[in-house]
Amino acid sequence: MxxxxxxxxxxxxxxxxxxxxxxxxxxxxxxxxxxxxxxxxxxxxxxxxxxxxxxxxxxxxxxxxxxxxxxxxxxxxxxxxxxxxxxxxxxxxxxxxxxxxxxxxxxxxxxxxxxxxxxxxxxxxxxxxxxxxxxxxxxxxxxxxxxxxxxxxxxxxxxxxxxxxxxxxxxxxxxxxGVQPGLIAGLADPRLARALTALHEAPGEAWSLDAMARHAGMSRSSFAARFKAVLGQTPAAYLADWRLTLAQAALRSGRPVKQIADELGYAGASALSRRFSQRLGQSPRQWLAQRP
CATH class of the missing domain: 2.60.120 (Jelly Rolls)
Structure with a gap:
């Protein structure tokens, strides 16, 4: 179809x-x-x-x-x-x-x-x-x-x-x-803004490309292309970065990795740690040890 x-x-x-x-x-x-x-x-x-x-x-x-x-x-x-x-x-x-x-x-x-x-x-x-x-x-x-x-x-x-x-x-x-491609440009786009707002409000949901496209009121292919052009990265990459930003803030506040993983839609603490290491080159524990 x-x-x-x-x-x-x-x-x-x-x-x-x-x-x-x-x-x-x-x-x-x-x-x-x-x-x-x-x-x-x-x-x-x-x-x-x-x-x-x-x-x-x-x-x-x-x-x-x-x-x-x-x-x-x-x-x-x-x-x-x-x-x-x-x-x-x-x-x-x-x-x-x-x-x-x-x-x-x-x-x-x-x-x-x-x-x-x-x-x-x-x-x-x-x-x-x-x-x-x-x-x-x-x-x-x-x-x-x-x-x-x-x-x-x-x-x-x-x-x-x-x-x-x-x-x-x-x-x-x-x-x-003078806003360049990125989040502000995405939020200024009426259709992409609906998907981005949903991601921001519920980062732990099991987001698929289809689900994001539905929020934007766009077809899957059109949404993926528009998102990449306006924000400079794919929807999946943006969602991963958003979740890791929230994970970093939660780690700074002293919350355990297992609890953070559950809230952000990861299968468990090990899944969050793997993603953290892939994107940042350090485990959550190593990263936190270097924070002032």
């Missing part, structure tokens, strides 16, 4: 919640107020940055081999988002230093986090471009302007709200953001 496309489910789709529930992104406020002169932000493993410039101007500098322009001028209120470790330097006018709030970002799973891997190295975006951002920023700056009970905790959570709003914008405008 020939492959036949399956009508897609018309229900509204939440493309981010399942992903972020499994791979949390934690923000930590570390600066509020003007930045004058030279401010350096080093690259540290597993760490990103989200800067919000409310007023002023700055010259942004990167190293010669960073893959980004050596110098960029920012002259309007903007978001500057670095999802992966990348050193950068702000040069601010000393007379009228730009007004900033800045947060460090910790992507759950570190370098293996599929969201961090899929994003451009820098997203530089005027604040006015992101719909609904003004109210969140008003609350964020209000919390940083005077000390109150729970200020740091609330500011961190508000930064995470700003990040989710930014991710929404990226999903709706992938071409403008």
């Amino acid at each position: 020939p492959d036949r496309p399956i009508p897609p489910n018309p229900a509204p789709l939440d493309r981010l919640s399942g992903l972020l529930e499994h791979c949390r992104v934690h923000a930590r406020l570390f600066h509020q107020g003007p930045l004058c002169g030279v401010s350096t932000f080093p690259a540290e493993p597993g760490r990103g940055f989200l800067h919000v410039m409310r007023s002023g101007s700055l010259e942004l500098r990167h190293a010669a081999r960073s893959g980004l322009p050596r110098r960029l001028q920012v002259r309007e209120p903007s978001l500057l988002f670095y999802p992966r470790p990348l050193a950068h330097v702000f040069h601010n006018p000393p007379a009228d230093g730009s007004d900033f709030v800045c947060a460090e970002l910790d992507f759950g799973g570190g370098a293996a986090n599929p969201l961090a891997r899929a994003l451009p190295p820098l997203v530089l975006l005027p604040l006015a471009r992101v719909e609904g951002l003004a109210m969140s920023l008003q609350l964020l700056f209000a919390e940083t302007e005077r000390v109150r009970c729970g200020q740091r905790l609330l500011a961190d959570r508000l930064f995470e709200v700003v990040l989710i709003q930014l991710l929404r914008w990226l999903l709706d405008h992938p071409a403008e953001a």
Whole structure:
């Protein structure tokens, strides 16, 4: 019987919640107020940055081999988002230093986090471009302007709200953001997004290519070809990487391999260990022993 496309489910789709529930992104406020002169932000493993410039101007500098322009001028209120470790330097006018709030970002799973891997190295975006951002920023700056009970905790959570709003914008405008093949491009595709969201929400299901294609409302052959073209890997390879990302996060939290294997759809602890060694070159125990 020939492959036949399956009508897609018309229900509204939440493309981010399942992903972020499994791979949390934690923000930590570390600066509020003007930045004058030279401010350096080093690259540290597993760490990103989200800067919000409310007023002023700055010259942004990167190293010669960073893959980004050596110098960029920012002259309007903007978001500057670095999802992966990348050193950068702000040069601010000393007379009228730009007004900033800045947060460090910790992507759950570190370098293996599929969201961090899929994003451009820098997203530089005027604040006015992101719909609904003004109210969140008003609350964020209000919390940083005077000390109150729970200020740091609330500011961190508000930064995470700003990040989710930014991710929404990226999903709706992938071409403008310079998104390359990968997860963001897949989630921006209406049909592939349904399959990806299902994988993120239920990673332990016995997923077959047919089952994924049904979620996408596509034939098996069309789905496989489209998935590879948009995400740069096969559906089976993406699912394996997603499960291993979750396994790494669970190992860091101290959970036993047998329990992790059961939740992620492996036949047992030995099956997970074999897959772990094939993809990462180490057993779960060896890998965990090298983590700080």
